[in-house]
Amino acid sequence: MTKPMTGLLFGSFNPVHTGHLIIAQHFVQHTGIREVWFVLSPQNPFKTGEEMLSEEGRFKLLRKAVEDNPAFRACDIELSMEKPSYTIHTLNKLKTLHPERDFVLLIGSDNLDAFNQWKNYEEILSLLTIYVYPRSDNPASPFLDRPNVTLIEAPRLEISSTSIRQDLASAKDPRYLLPDKVLDCIRKNEYY
Numbered sequence: 001m002t003k004p005m006t007g008l009l010f011g012s013f014n015p016v017h018t019g020h021l022i023i024a025q026h027f028v029q030h031t032g033i034r035e036v037w038f039v040l041s042p043q044n045p046f047k048t049g050e051e052m053l054s055e056e057g058r059f060k061l062l063r064k065a066v067e068d069n070p071a072f073r074a075c076d077i078e079l080s081m082e083k084p085s086y087t088i089h090t091l092n093k094l095k096t097l098h099p100e101r102d103f104v105l106l107i108g109s110d111n112l113d114a115f116n117q118w119k120n121y122e123e124i125l126s127l128l129t130i131y132v133y134p135r136s137d138n139p140a141s142p143f144l145d146r147p148n149v150t151l152i153e154a155p156r157l158e159i160s161s162t163s164i165r166q167d168l169a170s171a172k173d174p175r176y177l178l179p180d181k182v183l184d185c186i187r188k189n190e191y192y
Helices: 018-030 055-066 087-097 109-113 121-127 161-169 180-189
Strands: 005-011 033-040 072-075 102-108 129-133 149-151
Touching (some): 018 033, 018 055, 018 102, 033 055, 055 072, 055 180, 087 102, 109 129
Parallel strands (some): 005 033, 102 129, 129 149
16 A cells, blocks of 8 residues: 655744745645645754744744645654754654655755755665755756656745745735734734
């Protein structure tokens, strides 16, 4: 029996925005992926020094963002793991906890370009399938030659959590960049 394909979209989600949701929905609609799990990273090793909302606040926003879509799930597994969180450790733990699932790593082409900087990247490549969605100019990567790495044509969205935080800090209205529930929760709790 074939295991259901579950996409894993990692991120600090500081905050989660419509770009994340659109990409995830595209994978559900246009590939064999049945669910996308949004894996909240407490601290991206490549983004040290970035101003972060608390883990609890970001997870609360993430749950709000995905609660109406049965194909989406907010995943907080990394919050209880040793920090900094490394994708390889999370993948191994998820595979142990959920042997009934076939996990697929979902990453932007910008992350693929720096993939050789990831901890144990060769092990990640041997462990599971990787679907890559285009970002910006989408330069060619040597990793695209790997049999388990596939470039999936998807909407190119240049929505940035950083610019959303800047808009919020300067009292600008970031509506349409965030789901309404997320924006309401940010305002109600005075996040950012």
